[in-house]
Amino acid sequence: xxxxxxxxxxxxxxxxxxxxxxxxxxxxxxxxxxxxxxxxxxxxxxxxxxxxxxxxxxxxxxxxxxxxxxx
Amino acid sequence: xxxxxxxxxxxxxxxxxxxxxxxxxxxxxxxxxxxxxxxxxxxxxxxxxxxxxxxxxxxxxxxxxxxxxxxxxxxxxxxxxxxxxxxxxxxxxxxxxxxxxxxxxxxxxxxxxxxxxxxxxxxxxxxxxxxxxxxxxxxxxxxxxxxxxxxxxxxxxxxxxxxxxxxxxxxxxxxxxxxxxxxxxxxxxxxxxxxxxxxxxxxxxxxxxxxxxxxxxxxxxxxxxxxxxxxxxxxxxxxxxxxxxxxxxxxxxxxxxxxxxxxxxxxxxxxxxxxxxxxxxxxxxxxxxxxxxxxxxxxxxxxxxxxxxxxxxxxxxxxxxxxxxxxxxxxxxxxxxxxxxxxxxxxxxxxxxxxxxxxxxxxxxxxxxxx
Numbered sequence: 001x002x003x004x005x006x007x008x009x010x011x012x013x014x015x016x017x018x019x020x021x022x023x024x025x026x027x028x029x030x031x032x033x034x035x036x037x038x039x040x041x042x043x044x045x046x047x048x049x050x051x052x053x054x055x056x057x058x059x060x061x062x063x064x065x066x067x068x069x070x071x
Numbered sequence: 072x073x074x075x076x077x078x079x080x081x082x083x084x085x086x087x088x089x090x091x092x093x094x095x096x097x098x099x100x101x102x103x104x105x106x107x108x109x110x111x112x113x114x115x116x117x118x119x120x121x122x123x124x125x126x127x128x129x130x131x132x133x134x135x136x137x138x139x140x141x142x143x144x145x146x147x148x149x150x151x152x153x154x155x156x157x158x159x160x161x162x163x164x165x166x167x168x169x170x171x172x173x174x175x176x177x178x179x180x181x182x183x184x185x186x187x188x189x190x191x192x193x194x195x196x197x198x199x200x201x202x203x204x205x206x207x208x209x210x211x212x213x214x215x216x217x218x219x220x221x222x223x224x225x226x227x228x229x230x231x232x233x234x235x236x237x238x239x240x241x242x243x244x245x246x247x248x249x250x251x252x253x254x255x256x257x258x259x260x261x262x263x264x265x266x267x268x269x270x271x272x273x274x275x276x277x278x279x280x281x282x283x284x285x286x287x288x289x290x291x292x293x294x295x296x297x298x299x300x301x302x303x304x305x306x307x308x309x310x311x312x313x314x315x316x317x318x319x320x321x322x323x324x325x326x327x328x329x330x331x332x333x334x335x336x337x338x339x340x341x342x343x344x345x346x347x348x349x350x351x352x353x354x355x356x357x358x359x360x361x362x363x364x365x366x367x368x369x370x371x372x373x374x375x376x377x378x379x380x381x382x383x384x385x386x387x388x389x390x391x392x393x394x395x396x397x398x399x400x401x402x403x404x405x406x407x408x409x410x411x412x413x414x415x416x417x418x419x420x421x422x423x424x425x426x427x428x429x430x431x432x433x434x435x436x437x438x439x440x441x442x
Contacts, residue, residue, distance in 0.1 A: 034106030035114055036098035040083040040205075049111060050077035064322040069331030070223040070314060 072219050075193075075200040084204025092134070093207055101130045121195070124148070124185035131186045138186075138258050145259030147184040152266045160362070162376040170371035178319040178327060182220060189257070194220050210249050217248040223334065224312045224358075228391040233336055236309045239391050251278075268345055268386060275349075276303045302343070302355040304388055306399040310338040311389035317361030320369030331361055338398070341413035341429040345386050357413055357429055358387030364421065379424040384413055407439025 039045050088094045099106045101122040108114035122130045125148070132139025143149060154175065161171045182196040189211040193200045197219035202208055211217060218226035231238030241250070251274040264270050277283075283294045297306065316332040341357040343350060360383050367374040398405045405411060412431040415423060423430070 034097065034099075035109055035111075036102075036104065036106045037083070037085075037088075039111060040081060040098075041085040043078060043082055046078035046081055050081070054077060061324060061326065064324070064326035064328035066320075066322045066326075066328040066330070069317075069329070070312075070334045071329060071331065 072193075072197070072214055072222075074198065080200030082201065082204050084206050087205055090207065120199075121185055121187045121192070123187040124183070127186050135186075141259040141261040142186065143259070144261050144263060145184075145257060146264065146267055146270065147189070147257060148259070149263075150180055150183055151263055153179050155265060156362075156381060157375075159380045160375045160378050162371075162374055167371050167374055167376075171367050171374040174319060174367045174370040174374070178329065181327075184220070189216050196220055197222075210247070213247045213249075217252075223314070225390045228309075228311055228389055231391070233310075233312065233391070236336070236391060237393060240393055266345065268350065268388075269347075299351045300353055301340075302350070302352045302388075304356040304392070305340050305352075305354055306405075307392045307394065307396055308338075308356055308389040309391040309393055309396055310336045311356070311358065311387065311391060313337050313339075313359035314361040315359060316363040317366055318363065318368065319366060338411065339384065339413040339417065340411050341384055341426075341431055342435075343386060344382055344429050350386075354431075356387050356389060357382075357384040358389070359383060360385050382426040382429045383422060384418070384426050384429050402440045406437045409433065409436045412436050 039049075097106060098104070102118050102120075103122075104116065104118035105114045125143075127139045127142050132142070146152065154172075157171065157175050157179070158168075161168050182194075184194050184196075188194040188199075190202075190208050191205060192202055193215050202212060202215060208216075218229070227233050228236075229239045229242050231242070253272060253274075256270055256272040256274070260271065262271070267273060282288045284291055284298065288294070312334050313336075314331055314334045318330045319327070320329075321327055337359075339357050339359075340354050343352050343355045344357075346352070362375070362378075362383050364375055364378045398408070398411055412435075413426070413429060414433065414436075415430050418426050418430060
């Protein structure tokens with residue numbers, strides 16, 4: 001009986017640790033949430049920054065005006 | 072193709088975190104930069120926009136080993152036929168050749184693709200910008216990837232955007248590019264092919280239309296009569312775009328430009344320049360490609376001194392297939408109709424030597440039939 005109890009406890013312990021481990025992976029991944037992710041998933045921030053960039057590059061042409069015809 | 076607003080090009084869908092295959096990768100693992108720096112200007116120091124180009128082995132290849140192994144042999148990545156063709160036409164003088172090569176690298180090589188520029192973003196050559204907020208696209212979308220680059224010719228043919236010419240029948244059957252152009256063709260197989268028609272996994276009409284020579288098929292007699300004589304496109308493609316006389320250079324501010332003089336819609340049948348076991352037909356549709364003797368004159372005079380080594384009317388497979396076309400309405404729509412064929416008079420005098428092997432001698436134009 002003791003050995004059955006021991007086996008059940010061990011099985012439970014292993015199961016719980018596996019759940020915690022894989023859950024932890026996800027949690028760790030969420031912990032890793034960083035400025036790349038928070039900024040690039042935020043359209044409002046991106047609009048603000050890209051406007052800044054566009055303003056800074058206002059006088060710089062993006063390409064040649066001499067291109068003619070189909071590419 | 073709808074252009075993207077600047078912020079749309081960079082926006083990442085937070086759903087990527089739920090992607091069981093890619094969601095656990097942190098941005099900097101592929102792109103570099105400093106994820107802990109709150110200042111976007113300094114955080115982006117060292118960021119690689121497309122970490123799959125030119126070498127995908129450390130990024131995509133760390134999981135997709137088999138694909139990455141042959142990645143560099145994909146014609147979309149290597150563009151090796153460009154180099155081969157230009158090298159064959161180039162001046163053998165080492166100094167001149169080096170300048171031609173640099174011009175090719177600067178202009179022609181800009182239109183490459185990569186894992187990322189098909190499955191994650193629009194191609195850079197077409198303005199870039201993330202597809203679906205960086206959610207990985209197993210099949211590259213047709214409008215924002217394939218025809219974003221293959222726009223002037225293929226897109227306009229396939230979607231029926233050339234005035235007065237209907238779309239490809241396969242488009243009307245809702246075929247996307249990937250229906251015919253499979254991943255094996257796109258990803259490369261390690262072989263350095265001379266041109267796209269030589270690629271072993273490239274599509275063949277007979278892959279689907281297996282039964283056209285069977286007695287029960289529609290019109291089997293005509294298919295048998297013309298088998299190995301003419302390519303499918305000779306009978307079934309509509310007039311298509313040809314481009315003439317492309318010149319490349321840099322403007323006063325150092326920006327690259329090209330000038331392509333004309334892009335008329337024409338239809339010309341010529342002799343097959345790439346006759347092979349796979350393409351045994353004697354007659355094929357030919358497309359005029361934009362290369363010219365003076366294409367690289369901005370960089371070096373007489374750069375393509377061996378221009379006549381290759382034709383600039385090249386084997387073409389126009390993407391505007393129809394069951395009935397002006398040239399297959401009746402036998403004599405083609406037979407005796409010299410206008411359909413690339414005759415000497417159709418080729419500019421300074422291009423005739425280059426195209427000597429593809430021009431059709433008048434005697435080879437099929438005779439008009441009496442019945």
